[in-house]
Amino acid sequence: MIALIDYGMGNLRSLINAFDYLGHEALITCDPAAIEDAQRVVLPGVGAFGNAMAAIRARNLEKVLDRQANEHRKPILGICLGMQLFAKSSSEHGMHEGLGWIDAEVRRLEVNPPLKIPHVGWNDLQFPEDDWLFDGIRPTEANFYFVHSFHMVCNNPADLLATTDYGGPITAVVRARNLVAAQFHPEKSQDNGLQLIENWVNWTPPC
Amino acid sequence: MLKKRIIPKFLIRDRRLVKGLRFHENFREAGNPVSTAKVYDSYGVDELLFVDIDATPGKRLVDGSIIERVSEEVFMPFTVGGGIRNLRQIADLLRSGADKVSINTAAIENPGFIREAASRFGNQCIVVSIDYQRDADGKQRVVSHCGTESTPRAPLEWALRMQDAHAGEIMLCSIDRDGTMDGYDLDLIAEAAQRLDVPLIASSGAGTLQHCREAFAAGADAITISSMFLFTDHSPIKVRSYLATNGVSVRSQKGSHS
Numbered sequence: 048m049i050a051l052i053d054y055g056m057g058n059l060r061s062l063i064n065a066f067d068y069l070g071h072e073a074l075i076t077c078d079p080a081a082i083e084d085a086q087r088v089v090l091p092g093v094g095a096f097g098n099a100m101a102a103i104r105a106r107n108l109e110k111v112l113d114r115q116a117n118e119h120r121k122p123i124l125g126i127c128l129g130m131q132l133f134a135k136s137s138s139e140h141g142m143h144e145g146l147g148w149i150d151a152e153v154r155r156l157e158v159n160p161p162l163k164i165p166h167v168g169w170n171d172l173q174f175p176e177d178d179w180l181f182d183g184i185r186p187t188e189a190n191f192y193f194v195h196s197f198h199m200v201c202n203n204p205a206d207l208l209a210t211t212d213y214g215g216p217i218t219a220v221v222r223a224r225n226l227v228a229a230q231f232h233p234e235k236s237q238d239n240g241l242q243l244i245e246n247w248v249n250w251t252p253p254c
Numbered sequence: 255m256l257k258k259r260i261i262p263k264f265l266i267r268d269r270r271l272v273k274g275l276r277f278h279e280n281f282r283e284a285g286n287p288v289s290t291a292k293v294y295d296s297y298g299v300d301e302l303l304f305v306d307i308d309a310t311p312g313k314r315l316v317d318g319s320i321i322e323r324v325s326e327e328v329f330m331p332f333t334v335g336g337g338i339r340n341l342r343q344i345a346d347l348l349r350s351g352a353d354k355v356s357i358n359t360a361a362i363e364n365p366g367f368i369r370e371a372a373s374r375f376g377n378q379c380i381v382v383s384i385d386y387q388r389d390a391d392g393k394q395r396v397v398s399h400c401g402t403e404s405t406p407r408a409p410l411e412w413a414l415r416m417q418d419a420h421a422g423e424i425m426l427c428s429i430d431r432d433g434t435m436d437g438y439d440l441d442l443i444a445e446a447a448q449r450l451d452v453p454l455i456a457s458s459g460a461g462t463l464q465h466c467r468e469a470f471a472a473g474a475d476a477i478t479i480s481s482m483f484l485f486t487d488h489s490p491i492k493v494r495s496y497l498a499t500n501g502v503s504v505r506s507q508k509g510s511h512s
Contacts, residue, residue, distance in 0.1 A: 061351045128376075162256075163451060196376075
């Protein structure tokens with residue numbers, strides 16, 4: 048079973064619909080016991096970083112999530128704001144501490160006209176072609192749906208798996224140990240997104 | 255490179271799709287929202303926009319069950335508008351599967367609402383939709399309540415003010431052009447694109463492939479298309495291929511198979 052973490056911020060219905068469509072059992076939950084039972088965890092999120100961390104703490108989820116990530120080493124997928132929460136900190140509306148799973152900071156995108164903020168729409172991914180996460184995704188058609196104003200800046204280049212270009216390369220996918228996270232919305236990226244979710248479900252992280 | 259977006263716009267009335275002329279005349283039946291969404295998903299359009307046109311005048315919210323059904327059928331972004339007046343309604347719509355909400359009348363009645371909504375849900379969630387019309391003295395003015403109540407505001411000033419209130423995107427809808435298929439309001443699009451720092455969605459007037467190209471050339475980040483898709487033989491695939499041939503950066507996908 049896959050636990051989709053409900054902390055009150057995120058388009059959970061679309062996410063569970065995607066897992067249903069692909070035939071994988073998923074549950075929207077904030078119950079620590081259910082999260083402990085799950086084989087996999089997805090951390091979605093839409094909104095502001097500080098509110099999200101506050102919501103996670105208000106539901107006493109920080110320790111539970113931390114245990115899944117660092118003790119049980121379950122595969123965890125972060126999406127959009129959920130991805131950014133993997134970072135150590137964010138400067139969105141003041142400084143906020145994140146889950147700290149990835150050595151990275153979240154900063155506001157800085158672009159020049161005519162580029163606009165938020166970065167909204169379909170953008171191409173630059174990714175390593177032989178990587179399992181992108182199996183079945185054609186590099187020439189690898190566009191995914193982004194909608195964000197802040198982005199993750201990795202301190203360890205090895206964590207950065209894929210980028211997209213928006214006034215320069217910005218972080219699109221990070222991966223470290225049992226953690227995978229995408230800035231775009233795979234559940235909203237039509238066939239490419241569903242393929243990426245399927246690839247993630249079929250992945251067993253190295254012990 | 256970020257792609258220019260093509261967004262079919264669906265008007266919902268009594269749970270069915272309709273399309274009229276200049277907001278109030280000549281409404282025509284245009285199908286079932288859920289099955290139509292699925293068809294457009296297979297065309298690989300970039301987003302969908304649903305507006306319940308009876309919601310604000312009827313003082314109720316867009317029907318959430320339709321939104322839930324759509325999100326079960328298509329795995330692409332969509333925006334929902336119609337009668338949104340408070341944060342709880344936004345939360346409900348997002349929970350039903352919408353990615354963004356489009357707010358119009360409530361922003362005019364209470365500009366602080368946009369700031370609140372953006373701070374709660376993130377700027378990227380909040381699209382401010384601006385309907386405008388030329389009044390008797392020839393000036394363009396913002397209109398609320400689905401085109402029924404006029405205001406003294408100029409559309410561009412209002413757009414800038416909504417940007418300051420942290421709207422994530424601005425959508426400009428010319429009532430005079432709605433349903434006419436005579437082309438977008440290029441002058442205002444060009445000026446707004448120049449002055450706004452947030453993405454601009456051009457709405458109302460598309461009738462030909464050339465119109466779509468002109469709107470992007472004027473600086474729109476996205477265009478909505480309604481009558482042209484419903485009542486002509488121009489499909490999203492045709493629009494995209496025409497735009498790509500003419501140097502507009504659009505998605506190359508053939509469409510979705512989900």
